[in-house]
Amino acid sequence: MTYRDVASKQVFTWACVSIGARMPVAMAPLALVFLVRERPGGYSLGATLAAVYVIGEIIGAPLLGLRLRPERARPQLAAGLATGAAGFAGLGALPGAHPMVLAAFAVLAGIAPAQATGALRVLLTTLVPERAVAQALSFESLLVSGIWAVSPAAVTGLALGVAPRVPLLLAAVLLVSSAAGLWLLPAGWDAGDGDRAGGPLLRPLLAAWPAYVTGAAGLTTLGLAELVLPALLEQRGVGVGWSGPLLVGLSLGAGLGAFLYGLRSWPGRLRTHSVVLLCGTSVCVALVALIPAAAGIAVMLAMSGMLQSGALLTRNLSLREALPPSALAAGYSLMYAAAGAGYAATGSLAGVLLRVVAPSTAVLVGVALTLVLAALGWWGEVRRAGRSAQGVQPVAPPGAAAVGSAPGPEGPSVSGGSDPECRL
Template structure:
């Protein structure tokens, strides 16, 4: 089976409305880092304040994703989606309207609220998706979700840049409008209802290897993103070529996600995730060793090709481990871990660049990410070999 997998998913009842909400939820998150930098600079004259707002948004999102994802496990998804996206819309609308007169603390608080309040929606919408599509189509369904999310992340910075030319507050206003549209569309989501609540004690015990995996993989790949301009200049190229190179990695990731979901692959999703994580580490590590630009860029594109399906496969493996009533919290925990891993990569790269250079920094971060990603997954393989899976995919 190839594209027929996707056709079945797209014919699932209510899936069109689900994708509409997904897009409205993802765009504000993807626009926020650059939009908040521009806004902070416009109203204070300082890019440092803009970075502070972006950092506050990201940290609040990471901190709140797990607890707020849990709300989607015990409440109807339409009502919860509408509530959190409505508050997010209000926070960003207030930020756009009152930014010129607010103190930095006020700007930071609104940016943090906008990041935190809807952070559980990532896992909540993913959990809803795997509840409403046929159980045997969850891999193509999650591949489509990853494809849409990756596409949004590719488009969002360009949209912010275009709007900011007119007024630095316009991107934040657009974020508010998109979140508001998502809140209205969320009320129309088709939801079979939250599953029966089970004991919560096993969530972190069962889910921590997947969360370590996402954090570690994003640590390794985040180092590429953050060190790429310096890497390019080291090869004698212009730093602004980082944009096209990262776009190429994004397109490769979309292709990888679609290829992964288009057919059934031998082995378990956990085995797929481990194989793909190995491919990412080898590609990035090799890019840190080659002596010329062309092969390095090709290897980074190969890492991008593996990245999106790797995260998809790991999400499917986690779903197999958790009961239905913990899917949203588990997916949200993975999302938060990925954000923390990316943020940690920024700190590591900042420290390593001046001491080792870009290629060594990228290689060391790739190795540092691969070890916990593969080690935690190996421990999960051992535990599942000893104890049969408790819950299965659950449909």
């Protein structure tokens, strides 16, 4: 069980398709701000368009994810990516249009491709041996960290060095290339014999709510830290220009954490890993708010990113255990929406808090909120496991043996690390 199991031509193709689908998501908010910043009230309009785009993602991920079916994944994903490309192209082609027209394009660009994240994650796990699923998800997290580290610099360079519309036109091209690349990958994935009967998906999706709560908690603290960071640096007497390099360090830390995650197996239950890593993330972010020196802030941000990536990976594995194969794409989409909603709420909370308290206090409030969400998610996991132990048949994880009783969703890890579902 090493990263050699992930190194294949199919996974490389998947990575190219994934970059085309996900880089526009990372580029969009900042690109929208640059698109309209020279108009009267441009920064306010840009922030509004970015918020509208995120709201579109939050709506589109569960709405389209619930309608996605494994046997029709390719045409559905391609249609969504192509429609999202039309939204980005409209924004780039008509930068001087009425704000309502731009908002409509932003909503379209956010909604249409929103189910791609969950579907591509499921598709990745079908391209590797069952024993390498944890490493595959670690590779995905590492790839996404790289995308988010590169995107802000790419948007800034293109918008200021070429033209404000160029990043959005590039996003449209990337989505079209991603849609075309889907035909180099499998058309879909196996939903499992028990799911072909067309059983309802909503009940198991709702039963997995603790994973969504802890997934949102993983972004709440870091989201608030990112949004408050410029004000926090100003409070500490550090140049605001250091915000960019510090956030790049956070992304690099997240990538390192994802890589370390896949190097070995970890004892204990996934819910325990999750709460421990979330608490560790919270401690690091709290120290970001308390340490006066820029070097200390940089170290704590990098460490918080490293721990947060591990926490989110445990949530992906827990969700994979808790849901039937036919519901996995919808489950990942719901988690994506929950994380997006948490991030959007964090932005609103930051705006309110910065009016009444110091930036450091605002970050500490975010830490307290994360701990509450982590405790709620952990309680939900324990409650669900208790019901399973009392005789409620849990959903068998993908790849579980067909003979005998299925293990509980938080069963103990297999000795010797042969169970990829019970890694960190």
